[in-house]
Amino acid sequence: MDLEYGRCWDSSRKDSWKTILLLAYQSLGVVYGDLGISPLYVYRSTFAEDIQHSESNEEIYGVLSFVFWTLTLVPLFKYVFIVLRADDNGEGGTFALYSLICRHAKVSLLPNRQAADEALSTYKLEQSPEKKSSSTVKLYLEKHKFLHTALLILVLLGTCMVIGDGLLTPAISVFSAVSGLEFFMSKEHHEHAVVPITCFIIVCLFALQHYGTHRVGFFFAPVVVIWLLCISALGLYNIIHWNPHVYQALSPYYMFKFLKKTRKSGWMSLGGILLCITGSEAMFADLGHFSYLAIQIAFTFLVYPALILAYMGQAAYLSQHHQSSYQISFYLSVPEAVKWPVLVIAILASVVGSQAIISGTFSIINQSQSLGCFPRVKVVHTNDKIHGQIYIPEINWTLMILCIAVTIGFRDIKHMGNASGLAVMTVMIVTTCLTALVIILCWRKPPILALAFLLFFGSVELLYFSASLTKFREGAWLPILLALFLTTIMFVWHYATIKKYEFDLHNKVSLDWLLALGSSLGIARVPGIGLVFTDLTSGIPANFSRFVTNLPAFHRILVFVCVKSVPVPYVPPAERYLVGRVGPAAHRSYRCIVRYGYRDVHQDVDSFESELVDKLADFIRYDWYNNTDGTNSCIEDIVSDSNESTSDGRLAVIGTVSFSGTPAYEMEDTLQPASVSGGFTSVDSVTDFIEMEPVRTVERRVRFAIDDESETDARSEIDIQLRQELEELFAGQQAGTAFILGHSHVRAKQGSSILKRLAINFGYNFLRRNCRGPDVALKVPPVSLLEVGMVYIV
Secondary structure: OOOOHHHHHOOOOOOOHHHHHHHHHHHHHHOOHHHHOHHHOHHHHHOOOOOOOOOOOHHHHHHHHHHHHHHHHHHHHHHHHOHHHOOEOOEOOHHHHHHHHHHHOOOOOOOOOOHHHHHOOOOOOOOOOOOHHHHHHHHHHHHOHHHHHHHHHHHHHHHHHHHHHHHHHHHHHHHHHHHHHHHOOOHHHHHHHHHHHHHHHHHHHHHOHHHOHHHHHHHHHHHHHHHHHHHHHHHHHHHHHHOHHHHHHHOOHHHHHHHHHHOHHHHHOHHHHHHHHOOOHHHHHOHHHOOHHHHHHHHHHHHHHHHHHHHHHHHHHHHHOOOOHHHOOHHHHOOHHHHHHHHHHHHHHHHHHHHHHHHHHHHHHHHHHHOOOOOOOOOEEOOOOOOOOEEOHHHHHHHHHHHHHHHHHHOOHHHHHHHHHHHHHHHHHHHHHHHHHHHHHOOOOOHHHHHHHHHHHHHHHHHHHHHHHOOHHHOOHHHHHHHHHHHHHHHHHHHHHHHHHHHHHHOOEOHHHHHHOOHHHOOEEEEEEEEEEOOOOOOEOHHHHHHHHHOOEEEEEEEEEEEEEOOOOOOOHHHOEEEEEOOOHHHOEEEEEEEEOOOOOOOOHHHHHHHHHHHHHHHHHHHHHHHHHOOOOOEEEOOOOOOOOHHHOEEEEEOOOOOOOOOOEEEEEEEEEEOOOOOOOOHHHOOOOOOOOOEEEEEEEEEEOOOHHHHOOOOOHHHHHHHHHHHHHHHHHHHOEEEEEEEEEEEOOOOOOHHHHHHHHHHHHHHHHHOOOHHHHOOOOHHHEEEEEEEEEO
8 A cells, every 4th residue: 555655755756667557456455445336326326216217218328428427527537637646745635735735825824834844855846937827826815814714624624524435435335235135135134134234344344443454455456356357247248238239328418318308306316426436536645655657557447447337237237127216226237146246245345445435534634633633633553664554543433433323324325325425526626626726826827727627627526516415404414514513623623723823922932031040040950851842943932931930940951842744745854853052052952843744654752752862962063063164054044033042043954964974972772770760740730859769671872972083182172062062962861851741721812702712712622631632642651741731811
């Protein structure tokens, strides 16, 4: 499912044809599972109630014509040939489009943006000259702030509908496959058996999620390939055996005849026809795991022909068998001799299709969380070697319960199809709107071209969307209700996050205040490293001043850490850390900005702590050499938005700087007793330090080295100061590291509107109390945690 980690920022490299064909094969099991099983329920949903299958065959031919042209226009023309090209460093999906737009126009609502972020290698922009018309659209978007919010809400709506699809797809897919049992048992037994069997398969599917896709993913592609070949063979058999002239129904003329005869009922039946393109969005969402050419080859040469043959075969059979509408089923066109094998393959294929959308739901929620648009949840990486395979326990069990509730509550394909169709079409409309903006802002094409794209594909999708809305009482209410609920949660969380950042920005303390802290004011510097986490990229956060007020001491080595998200899918490890000083070198205070993309995997606390010390040592060594020779290479001058000295404004990208001489330090592992510094659960409850029993642990010794040229002049003041600072950093690491995090309580300020008070005082605080804390998200061990209570009046 995934490629090597380095692929994400080297998407421009050329793959061999062998690699491309292998990726195309693998994509069948991940991308096309949902789309491939749509023949199980399209005709049944279409003829469920609105239209009847008459002797003239105008209805079945009209439906086949709609299915053919819908599959041709939306998945083939729109996604394969246009939308897949709107990738973000090889990544696709709703957030990829939003990320591209935010990089080309200042419409992002993400806080703590910096000019240095634009220097990232993955922050690439189109180099074609900007046209006047494109510039006009860009300026209009940037000028009107309400459009920034509207754009974010549009993205969140699309995200919520993807989550809704993750809830509905397992239900309708498995239920449709299991419904084939009606041909092997009596009607009474069938009615009582299908729902329990479906629920059992769904429970097993979600119970296996914590093992990770890679444990069961090896048979995904073969299952889908066998299924596609199976429905192709069945389609050819039915065409040849029942109606060789069914190909004539591919003419658009039959769509006109269909609508002319059925009128309003035919328009309403489009809500069932649109199910033939469920799963098309996965081609774009999973683009980062494969490649544009691989997905294009798999769909064009296997998936698309197989689906067309399958639908033509069913239509050929039904044109000679005029059952009642409620009796129409995929399994009717399956010969008796192969019904059991086809049923087994169908159930396996439905499980594969469900697995793909569940994994996609985990991925998009993780992206939303990274961009501050979703409450913090526990993310488990199920594979150390394959990047991007994750498992979210809270979401997994919530989806399972809701999926079972949908199965038991609806109990038929018609209502499930109405709900799934509305969710799918909403996601496609959102993608169309965002792609139109990408055409103007990123590709810098004439707005008339983007408008043509929007009007052509948007009109097709709005036609299906309007038909889905007519089924509001028959199941379509579910994705609307779910989307409103999730969009509200995500927007409230994002809004409160922005307000907290603005509060921190306006209440940060000056650098002079920090430098004035000393023994004369009763402030002590204790051994160890203190990591003060903040959202600010400059200045001293207010939670640190509160910390010092309650506990008049702080660590000898002080590091202000900002873990931030940038609007790119990945940040190369060599460009992840921005490090600089806060105050003079003698104060031993630093600032470290750690940048992650929306698809990046956050490090665990042990590797983060050791890597942070490594980067600090690199920076210290570089900074002293830089001061010595007067060069400024690899230093990025970040313009601070505060009135501070320049010593808090110069940050180096550690990982790209190069040194002459020996490494700054060497690592050794020894087993010996180590004393552990006290850990605290809350600053407000701390009165003194707590001593802990020594434990046997593996202790890392660090030996810092100086260049041979420097050793020849070891008595020079600069070399002595450099050695002293490195040794103090080493001593601080040995003494222990404390993670100082803010424990926030947010309240709306007096005079705020009722809506704001409800959102902040009740909505956000309820979510904050019932989601994972920042210490869990950062995986901070309780023994090293210091929490500072803060009240935010926003």
